[in-house]
Amino acid sequence: MAWGDEPVSTETAAARLAAMGITLPPCPTPLGSYVPALTDGDLIVTSGMLPLVDGKLAYTGAVGDVHDLAAAAEAARLCALNAVAAVASELGGVEGLSRVKRVVQVIGHVLSAPGFDQQPAVLNGASEWLAAVFGERGRHTRMALGSHALPLNATVELALVVRVDPA
């Protein structure tokens, strides 16, 4: 699906996830003294999410060094999956994602070998997946940044801010 051709939200995020064969993981356990997400009025803010699968990092090491672009984009998608799981947790489960009115902001830091400058292409792995799940409500602003060091040597760290309809 091309960006800009997202479906109008007649289908819920839960239905789309089901159609893609995706079960949301449980809300990720924080790595320190913070919460994975919180609800502030009609906004949900997530913490920085890592590419975890079953509680273990699936991607460590820098893109342009250990990983190629495709692998790093998949790491970014896994970060977004965990972030959406944290958002769903704030909304009482996957069905609650139907209250998501807009993904406002994606902040993504990509562990980058020196000279690697394709962070936007890496983060498209997260952005395109968010558009597939939320349709045009998934179209967001983004900061794509390179880092030389990230927690647990994760390949990507990504956080979301989401606007929800009042309960």
Added chain:
Amino acid sequence: MAWGDEPVSTETAAARLAAMGITLPPCPTPLGSYVPALTDGDLIVTSGMLPLVDGKLAYTGAVGDVHDLAAAAEAARLCALNAVAAVASELGGVEGLSRVKRVVQVIGHVLSAPGFDQQPAVLNGASEWLAAVFGERGRHTRMALGSHALPLNATVELALVVRVDPA
């Protein structure tokens, strides 16, 4: 004009830009699957902006290596110019900037040679220009950060959050 001596906003941002001889560029085209800016209630959030001129990067490479402080500060100003163009686009054009009530936040990442630690001076290039355009409404909070890798090897990446008066 010294910081803290910004004019009270009796003149519009559009008038000040005209007086400075500045025509806003068109809203920048995203480098990936995201939008340049979006309006969330009375906030406008921009994506990370690069120092583009006519759609091309005017500054690539690290400050302290390829660029000196003055060049990097000009790169930061160009990022702010593009960010304001994206804000104006959300507000229906340059005249719509009169609805800007406050520049809330500037996040700036500066591509930095190892050991370079004058990111605040670099970002003053953006901050002082924002104060010149918006007067005391342009006084913002800021995070100034160094990066070793940025998209397309850009010298600066900068995003804005702006509060607007309801339409």
Added chain:
Amino acid sequence: MAWGDEPVSTETAAARLAAMGITLPPCPTPLGSYVPALTDGDLIVTSGMLPLVDGKLAYTGAVGDVHDLAAAAEAARLCALNAVAAVASELGGVEGLSRVKRVVQVIGHVLSAPGFDQQPAVLNGASEWLAAVFGERGRHTRMALGSHALPLNATVELALVVRVDPA
């Protein structure tokens, strides 16, 4: 005090700070053309804060190189202390901190030697201190990031977003 066992807020932040023997420093002076904090509706946003003591940097240089984890965690705590001083300044002084309803977000960048990946443990120095001061209202979302270059070679830079009760 373990995370998750924070006291319910029957005691004010001012009383807790006093019990810990902590006097808030004055609101930090910006390093450039920005403000240390601003109030945007019911949110207070701070600029990036450095580990200043009496206006001077107490910690410079990278963790994993110049500093060990314990020193870097103390640097993070000092950043949080300065950020809370800036928040208090927006609220008319330390007693005004009783209006803090929730610490929404902590963004922390840790000056990191190559290969250092314990940024979450460093930032726990700030997070645990915020929980001690604000109780369960101090439990926040967080982004923990590594940087190779920060302003004035500071060991940590940290910013807060805080929700307050209307005046």
